[in-house]
Amino acid sequence: xxxxxxxxxxxxxxxxxxxxxxxxxxxxxxxxxxxxxxxxxxxxxxxxxxxxxxxxxxxxxxxxxxxxxxxxxxxxxxxxxxxxxxxxxxxxxxxxxxxxxxxxxxxxxxxxxxxxxxxxxxxxxxxxxxxxxxxxxxxxxxxxxxxxxxxxxxxxxxxxxxxxxxxxxxxxx
Numbered sequence: 001x002x003x004x005x006x007x008x009x010x011x012x013x014x015x016x017x018x019x020x021x022x023x024x025x026x027x028x029x030x031x032x033x034x035x036x037x038x039x040x041x042x043x044x045x046x047x048x049x050x051x052x053x054x055x056x057x058x059x060x061x062x063x064x065x066x067x068x069x070x071x072x073x074x075x076x077x078x079x080x081x082x083x084x085x086x087x088x089x090x091x092x093x094x095x096x097x098x099x100x101x102x103x104x105x106x107x108x109x110x111x112x113x114x115x116x117x118x119x120x121x122x123x124x125x126x127x128x129x130x131x132x133x134x135x136x137x138x139x140x141x142x143x144x145x146x147x148x149x150x151x152x153x154x155x156x157x158x159x160x161x162x163x164x165x166x167x168x169x170x171x172x173x
Contacts, residue, residue: 027041
């Protein structure tokens with residue numbers, strides 16, 4: 001099976017860049033509820049994948065970059081035990097689970113249990129300069145290649161372009 005990924009070196013960012021071990025803020029449930037008091041925010045690490053369009057990253061160098069969490073199936077199952085059910089990952093693989101997208105693992109593209117899952121339901125915005133510096137420190141990292149990048153981008157767009165209607169045309173009988 002062909003890999004979805006190409007190795008990349010440098011501090012330039014593009015849609016589909018896999019950035020492991022990014023620092024992300026973790027807000028406590030009562031964050032902002034006490035006015036006038038100093039707030040403390042915990043910082044965690046997460047593996048993320050860039051969703052901001054490459055053309056925006058190259059041309060405008062926006063102050064913030066949109067990213068989504070990307071996990072191994074086993075770590076996703078720990079947080080979401082319903083994905084332990086038979087057939088759940090097959091539904092994700094086929095694109096039938098809203099907000100989730102599956103990508104093969106860079107190191108084992110033919111092993112579906114080593115695949116990665118992107119959660120479009122969680123968008124994290126981090127400073128461009130932090131991510132450029134972090135990507136440089138990573139050394140060689142992975143970037144989605146065409147046509148897998150376009151498929152990933154289309155899945156992200158499909159998730160956000162959904163429209164819920166208050167009523168529908170009745171089914172044909």
